Amino acid sequence: MSLGDHLTASLTVVQFVRYFGCLPCQEWLVEVDRTATAEKLGAFAVGGSADYQATWLREERGVRMPLLLDPEHRLRDHVDAVKPLGWRLADPRGAAAYVRSLRHGFKPQAITRDTVRSPGVVILDSDGEVRWSYIGNRIGDYPPINQVLDAASRL
Template sequence: MHRLAGVGDQIGPITLYDVDGTPVELASLSDRPVLLPLVRYYGCMPCRAFLSELNEIRDELHDAGVRLVGVGGAADYQARHLMEHGIGFPLLLDPRHDLYRALDVRRIRWWMLLQPVTWRNYLLAARRARQGRITGHPLQAPGLAIVDTDGTIRFLHRGKTLGDYPTIEAIRSAVGRISATS
């Protein structure tokens, strides 16, 4: 039976890509803990709204010693558009979903699209973002991880439906705990 990756586990080498297609090794980002929101895709309305919320606290995260780097599928043009229009942190691509697999952030079941919480997430996101063209797999679950300098997972949230991210307060709390032990 496959054991799920979890807090305290280490993830191996992962290659991501910047919007120009240049490989970026996850380990190269780890001069400090890295907070990695894993979006369904960069055009997803709840995902864009969540990235916008993180953008508002990016200086606070930096001051706490945490690097913020977004991860999405293969739509480089969507990531580039977001960075050109206000997202002030790098958005990297994971076209083969290697990081998603390493963290066991899986696809959701189609029936979750019918759940009230999914519709609530979309309605709340409508205040901050507009839907972009669907790229990749429409049922990819979102997630968020904080990975320490040695590759150890320090915080992990696996979304159960579209737009299921931890609250900003939960992220602040996790960052505070990590900062206190660093």
């Protein structure tokens, strides 16, 4: 499949997860899955590996939007979402995001090799051009969903 196959709406929200088992990534993914459909936006999430974790999200959390694997990080490269977290993995706000997700009932999954990538969100137009982006600076650093919806409404 090509990127264009997933750009069926005029605007599509793309979530970049560290890995599909990351708790704050899961929580944001579930929220955008529910919200994007209601707002008539396209949406999908991209991770580097762990298709079994994506399957778990579908079966256990009822996620409907596409959950794509991109082990070579080509889409991340295309939208310039390549910033590694590095030492920011130790940011205590990342640990707080994990605890918050645990309290909301999300379950940890096995850590995969993709843990050092920054979380991020982009809005692509139907041609695959980036119209808005937010690249996180720590674990669980996603924008509030209303910020994404506001950005989409202005495009």
